[in-house]
Amino acid sequence: MDNKEQDILRAAERMVREGGYNAFSFRDIANEVGIRSASVHYHFPTKEDLGAAVAAYYTDKFLGALGEPEELVIAGKDPIKAYVKAFRDALAKDKRMCLCGLLGAEINGLPPKVVGETRVFFERNLDWLTRAYTLQKGEKGAKDKAVQTLALLEGAMIVSNALGNNENFDAAVQIIS
Amino acid sequence: MDNKEQDILRAAERMVREGGYNAFSFRDIANEVGIRSASVHYHFPTKEDLGAAVAAYYTDKFLGALGEPEELVIAGKDPIKAYVKAFRDALAKDKRMCLCGLLGAEINGLPPKVVGETRVFFERNLDWLTRAYTLQKGEKGAKDKAVQTLALLEGAMIVSNALGNNENFDAAVQIIS
DNA sequence: GTCTATAATTTGATAGAC
């Protein structure tokens, strides 16, 4: 991936996480990156393309930094603990919602390609968690536990984001096991 | 409240719940209600005013339909069960996110008055749940349980909304007690 | 209360030079 394209994706990620898909423009991005809006269109022809690319970029970055649950277990680490920490870091360091949590909330008003990539985030995360819970306590109920954990984390982010305090996040996620 | 104002609020609620605060315009509202956009401005001078009014309208409608937890207990009903059902109805009947859940996710990009009314939703709902849990099992830990339940419900809505299926909602909220 | 008309700005997108 091009350096400029990464700059654009980073700027777009920041802006979408601030106010959603409709809260950024090609000019906003261009100003932040230091080029003109026509040049942004060269890299991502339409806004829909850029939106879909940002969602995919975020999903890869998030799960990539985490590693596979099987690897974590081999390294003697608790995958669920690592997963919760990844969400908490996203909230504490960036002071922002999960990008795909926000897009998931807005999904009924998004263009098709963005919808598709947003769904991929949820599917891949549910798969990751299901594998983690299967490793931990066997296959029985792993899928349900995965949904519960993902829902609780996304919801804890919303409540903390809305009220502007991270204590609510910690209070909410302490029931995850 | 005026009939026309209620029509406007209802239209705005539907549109915000579809794609967020930036996904509706005064013309969209006007078309749906059957007047001109200038007339919408007569009722709600700015978009910020309308956004804040919609959030307050939604909060009142949601908690009003539910009733107070103390009343529910007297009537022999389980307040927490009733609360979960209210969320499920919002998802199943309207096929849409919680309005304030969506605004809470977007909050860092919203104008001040909308931010204020969105926070009121979360504060009033946490207060409602805290009272319900206090009635149920005493004051100890009631606040934490309230945060956990609200977070799980908002997150379950996001996951179900994003993947377009209500089974995930049911799988997630079954751990609420 | 609702209308017409319109101002001022922003937006997504394209053509074509360099």
Added chain:
DNA sequence: GTCTATCAAATTATAGAC
């Protein structure tokens, strides 16, 4: 790859007639 220039449409908002 990036630029200038530009377009058509949409957006929030206001003035003033009825």
